[in-house]
Amino acid sequence: MKKHNGMRPQDIVVLLKIISIRDDKWRNIDIANAIGISPSEVSEALNRCKIARLIDSKKRKVNINSFIEFLVYGLKYVFPTEPGATVKGIPTAHSATPIKEHMSAGADVYVWSYAKGSHRGQAIEPLYKTLPQIVQEDELFYELLTIVDTIRVGRVREIKIAIDELNKRLKHA
Numbered sequence: 001m002k003k004h005n006g007m008r009p010q011d012i013v014v015l016l017k018i019i020s021i022r023d024d025k026w027r028n029i030d031i032a033n034a035i036g037i038s039p040s041e042v043s044e045a046l047n048r049c050k051i052a053r054l055i056d057s058k059k060r061k062v063n064i065n066s067f068i069e070f071l072v073y074g075l076k077y078v079f080p081t082e083p084g085a086t087v088k089g090i091p092t093a094h095s096a097t098p099i100k101e102h103m104s105a106g107a108d109v110y111v112w113s114y115a116k117g118s119h120r121g122q123a124i125e126p127l128y129k130t131l132p133q134i135v136q137e138d139e140l141f142y143e144l145l146t147i148v149d150t151i152r153v154g155r156v157r158e159i160k161i162a163i164d165e166l167n168k169r170l171k172h173a
Helices: 009-021 028-035 038-050 066-074 131-137 141-155 158-172
Strands: 086-091 110-113 119-123
Touching: 009 038, 009 066, 009 141, 028 038, 028 131, 066 119, 066 141, 066 158, 110 131, 131 141, 131 158, 141 158
Parallel strands: 110 119
Antiparallel strands: 086 110, 086 119
16 A cells, blocks of 8 residues: 655645536546646646545545545644735625625625735645635535635634535535
8 A cells, every 4th residue: 555645735726626517427628727737746636536445446536525524623723824914806705605695784795816916815825735726617626626715814703604515515425
């Protein structure tokens, strides 16, 4: 068995992209092109996820219950983030759909730093550097990433909303 050297942030991104495709007829190159990483990085991510039991042994289907458990209980400890400087970017966490619909006006705005972004807010480090450029192409993928960022950086109420939204989307995947 191959040694597991720990999860990497792109592993979460790969699994979320697989879920957003909603079809098991994808290829590594499809995932790689969709999220702007190399096919070998996708392969390595899938191997790490297989060892962690977050994807099935054939590396085709995400183990939804295990993945949700990891996201809810481990993500914020393994891939923590804190709001940074005010920058221009793309909304994330509770500042984007579907979480923002549950929030009152006046909450802090969190964004992924991106020169072509349309919002100003506190910078949140994305799980992978290419995300600000590619999320506009897949609505479900963007929503899942927003939910994940809320879990990473949110307060108790925001995290509860994020977990509810995550369950709505993943239990039917």
